[in-house]
Amino acid sequence: MxxxxxxxxxxxxxxxxxxxxxxxxxxxxxxxxxxxxxxxxxxxxxxxxxxxxxxxxxxxxxxxxxxxxxxxxxxxxxxxxxxxxxxxxxxxxxxxxxxxxxxxxxxxxxxxxxxxxxxxxxxxxxxxxxxxxxxxxxxxxxxxxxxxxxxxxxxxxxxxxxxxxxxxxxxxxxxxxxxxxxxxxxxxxxxxxxxxxxAGNAAMALMQTKMLKEVRNNVNRKTNFETANIDKTASAAAAQIIAIEKIIKTTGLDALPEELREIADLRYRNPEMSLRELGGALSEPLSRSGANHRLQRIVDIARSL
Ligand SMILES: [Zn+2]
CATH class of the missing domain: 3.10.28.10 (Homing endonucleases)
Incomplete structure (x- = not known):
């Protein structure tokens, strides 16, 4: 029917x-x-x-x-x-x-x-x-x-x-x-x-279907948004690794200030790690934003080379 x-x-x-x-x-x-x-x-x-x-x-x-x-x-x-x-x-x-x-x-x-x-x-x-x-x-x-x-x-x-x-x-x-x-x-x-x-029942069935569709679309939109964020994270990590590579090839990691050396080395070996994980893996653990700040400094240094 x-x-x-x-x-x-x-x-x-x-x-x-x-x-x-x-x-x-x-x-x-x-x-x-x-x-x-x-x-x-x-x-x-x-x-x-x-x-x-x-x-x-x-x-x-x-x-x-x-x-x-x-x-x-x-x-x-x-x-x-x-x-x-x-x-x-x-x-x-x-x-x-x-x-x-x-x-x-x-x-x-x-x-x-x-x-x-x-x-x-x-x-x-x-x-x-x-x-x-x-x-x-x-x-x-x-x-x-x-x-x-x-x-x-x-x-x-x-x-x-x-x-x-x-x-x-x-x-x-x-x-x-x-x-x-x-x-x-x-x-x-x-x-x-x-x-x-x-046709009140048909109208109600239509509105229920519409609501269900909207909920489903919202879930999809959210999923897309999260996927986009994952992409952003991945490309940030890639930029950091390129920067670190540049430093290794030019001045060497030893030329970096001491507090940047460890995290540069850690990032280079662990491209998949999140900022929080990187921060936590340091000998003196850092917050997410602390790790982000140091990596940003590394990227800036590489840019100036
Ligand atoms: Zn009438």
Whole structure:
């Protein structure tokens, strides 16, 4: 089961109480179907739950009986495709008339009078999502899309989503393979939209995944930071050894002040030792910063040679 199909199952479990919202949800389901005209109304979906809900709401709210057929889409993935069809021009015309659509419309647009009350906007959007929407697995991306066959309808939907005044969803619109895709991206926005449509569990699952990912990224960042520090230590030791080598070849270690001689010799033989270990290994032990200070003096001397 994909995240998207789980979300759809969740959305189909709660059928709205009010008849106004049932009508709005049915409208969303049919308007965003593959075809919505006086000749053909066909909804194709991989979600059996969505197909059955469309049939139930169409029968209940309009009194039109639809056909549902199922076919195996991809046998390997055990994916089915369900097609909901309104039979015959007479029935299609009845559906169009019910939702206040003119049969001769050239451009399919959202008829806002089908959302009678404030409560209906969420039901309408839920219907649209069940009909033509997908939501990406939050482990991969935070993205919710509606694939709409008509440009003006897609524009209307984008404006509708922008117009949800309690949310700031900033939908985008793009053209993909001849369809128009209205999308919302970003973890918080997708979770907000899921919650708005009534998929509270999906929204919560998304936010949990997001949190987990952030924790994991922080751990990785920290590890990278530590690795960078190890590199720094290693290159400091390398610089010290190069300096000591230069001194050995020119003046010899004996030319160094007594307090530097021992640590120079120790460092030269132990490139892997930390400053703390070096300091501790001296006949008169030194702190980390004391060892660092002496090695720095050695590097300065070598530079002046
Ligand atoms: Zn309502």
């Amino acid at each position: 994909s995240f998207s199909s789980d979300t759809k199952i969740e959305l189909c479990k709660e059928i709205p109480q009010g008849s106004c919202c049932r009508k709005a949800e049915c409208y969303g389901l049919l308007l965003f179907a593959r075809a919505f005209s006086a000749h053909v109304i066909t909804l194709t979906t991989e979600s059996g739950a969505a197909a059955h809900l469309a049939a139930q709401l169409t029968a209940e709210t309009i009194g039109v009986i639809v056909d549902i057929s199922a076919s195996m889409l991809r046998r390997k993935e055990r994916k089915n495709s369900f097609t909901v069809t309104v039979n015959g021009s007479e029935q299609c015309s009845a559906v169009l008339a019910f939702f206040g659509h003119n049969q001769k419309e050239i451009n399919l647009r959202i008829n806002h009078s089908n959302m009678e009350e404030d409560c209906c906007a969420s039901a309408f959007l839920r219907g649209a999502f069940l009909s033509c929407g997908t939501v990406t697995d939050p482990n991969k991306d935070y993205r919710l899309e509606f694939t709409v066959p008509f440009m003006n309808l897609a524009r209307d939907l984008s404006a509708f989503i922008s117009g949800i005044y309690e949310l700031d969803l900033q939908p985008g619109l793009l053209n993909r393979k001849g369809s128009f895709v209205v999308y919302v991206k970003g973890g918080e926005r997708v979770a907000d939209l899921l919650t708005y449509m009534g």
